[in-house]
Amino acid sequence: MPSFDSARDRFRLGPAHLGVLGCLYDGKTVTRDLVAAQGELRAAGLLSDDDAVIGELAELAGALAEPIVLVQIEITGGQGLTNHGAIVGNDACYTYEMWPGEAEWEYVRTDPATLVWALARIVGLRDRQAKPPAASVITTKIGAMDAGFAALADMDAASVEDAAERLSDLLSAEAGLTEPELTVFTHLLLQLNGNWRMTVAWNNREGKGTDVRGITVLDCGPLGYWLRERPAEPIAPGTITPGSELRLVFADTRRVWELITDLIPDAGELPAPVER
Template identity: 35%
Template sequence: MPSFDMSRSRFRLADEHVIVLSELASGNVAPDEFAAARQELLDCGLITAEGKLSTLLLPLLRTVLTPGVVISLETASRQGKLHHGMLIGEEHVVAHEAWPGTAESEYTCVEPKTLVWKLAEMVNLQQSPGTEGPAQDPRDKAAAAVVETTLSTVEAGLAVLEGAQVARPAEVEHEAIHRALATTGALAEPSLTLLADLISELRSSWRLTSAWQTRTAAGEATEARGFAVWDCGPLGYWLRELPTEPVPDTRIAPSTPFRLVQVPAKTIWTHLTDLLPPQSDLRAAKTEQAAREA
């Protein structure tokens, strides 16, 4: 069921609710297949019987309908996959965060000056010694810890976690992961044991991508950036250098090279800030957005 917190302008909405609200905000009639979602919005007071929107929704929907920058966050853990994100509009920034086992996501307005901090919170970026790893420059490949293999080998190890229906001792799980990785024949020691350790400690893997419209000499184009990380708890953060983000599905195959490099939290912070467009592109995106609204 949809709900809202008036004191903090927070809304819990499923995709069906957002579709209905977007249609109504655009002056359209929601399709019949979303009648149940429309009734739920009516019951909780976010719309009237005539289809008018609560004024509380206006900043949210203005941003959802015409974002200048779209940021997508996909996470995977033992609880499954979740999709979060952020929409940057002309006046407002809206973040949406999913919750395991529920259909609704929480939508909130974010102060624009704090959006990088919000992204860091959404990926649970920590500076504690337990996740910082060795003090080293990740650009120094001679010093950095690196794992290189193929996508099919990594998926063989991750499949052990996906198949775990009940809790089991850590050493039993680690042995199963090590055995699955060894079966592929693509890794030798010490990388084999290191990758088994990383998968055993994997809290979550996530990928962040951003996209916005920009102008080039050839005309209007879409600019996209992204990066992916493994959060391995006490073993630190590992930047997935290969395959590089954004990754089209057409570039993914079992033999696709896969590379992880250990990095400190400050490197991930830098990547978060690099997701945002230059001010010139952001102004251009806002101009395009205003033109579409006119």
């Protein structure tokens, strides 16, 4: 069910609720498949009986309908894939998050000046205090990492030592790595908490299309953060194969913060100034 926390200016909304808002924003009749969601919005006090949207929700609807900047975050972990992000509109900025297994997102009003902080929190950025390992750059193939993940899925009952040995043997054959890269890569896969992909898109100032920047980072727990330099973001669908180059580079927390900051366009890159 949709809901609104007025004290913190945040909403819980599902895809169907957003569909209703889209119809109303465009002045269209709510389609039959969205009538139930329309009723839920009314029951929650977010819509009046004549479909007038409360002011706070109207600002979110406007940002969703006419975004200046869109941030999309895909986080893959032990509970699968979750989608998060941010929307910067003319009059308001919101971040949104989902919970594994939940159908709704939580939208929170955010000051644009604190957007980087909010994005860093969403991806769980923290000071790992990890030191650069013996090999701070790993270069292999995507297929080697995929083979490693497949092998780990079959090692649930294996001890850490046994899993490391078996994975190292596999990667030695699949990845073509030698020491110290082989050991470092083995333990990166063993310690992986999850990985996240952050993509930022906006209509460029020249009005000639959409500009996109992105990064993918692996969170390897005590082994720190690793930036996937190759394949480089943004990636077009269908362009990665098992034979594609994989290049992982160790990045301390400060560097990851800088990478997130660099994704956000400056006012001069946008078609209209945005207060920051």
